[in-house]
Amino acid sequence: MSEIDEEEGHTSSIKTPKQLITVVLAAFLFPVLTIILLAQLVTGDRTVDQNDPIYSDEAVAKRLKPVGRLIMASDSPQADENVGVASQAGTVAAPAAAADGADRIKTIYTASCAACHTSGAAGAPKLGDKSTWASRIKSGTDTLYNSAIKGKNAMPAKGGNASLSDADVKALVDYMVSQAK
Incomplete structure (x- = not known):
């Protein structure tokens, strides 16, 4: 080493080109491998039994069914007498029948x-x-x-x-x- 490096106190733990290449490869590979492993953890090793009743068409339709229906005051409430009419203010009107x-x-x-x-x-x-x-x-x-x-x-x-x-x-x-x- 030169006298200038020693006087300033700057030293590096990477002393050879082989060490530099190793550090650069590790800096690239470590995050990539971490992401791959996390992706496998999230998506892997889960089997889905298509015969399970929870995956039936009826069960899926029931889970996806809307919880309500909006009918504007200008729409005809006679179409379904058991459904309330919603106004623009967001409150529900009385059933028609x-x-x-x-x-x-x-x-x-x-x-x-x-x-x-x-x-x-x-x-x-x-x-x-x-x-x-x-x-x-x-x-x-x-x-x-x-x-x-x-x-x-x-x-x-x-x-x-x-x-x-x-x-x-x-x-x-x-x-x-x-x-x-």
Whole structure:
């Protein structure tokens, strides 16, 4: 070695061209072999029994089946009477063939109102919570009807269910008020 190398204190553990070639090959081969081994670990040694019932066409179709179906308010809800109509606000409308009277209102409430009025989401008064409904009831039924039909704060008009008639919305308000008294 020269005097300059010794004075600066720079020394290398690679002293021969054979050592340099070995280090370069190892630096290339080690990551490549690691990737190959990881790929084998992830994809290898797993046998699939095609006769297993979990791989049957019915089981696969069941797993891939959508959890719901979106029907826009402009679509005809009569096509499937058991499916609710979804509005653009994301809430679900009442089934088209709901029962008459109180059962019908409860069905509409469950489909359109319960998502917010059961949990109190976005400040909605919970069904049956007398303390949160008291001030609203004092404001009068016309005010409640107007808020429900036209929307107020986070609540969209008609609870997001544009297919409801004003009479249905008023009946829903009456139902919710009766639960808070």
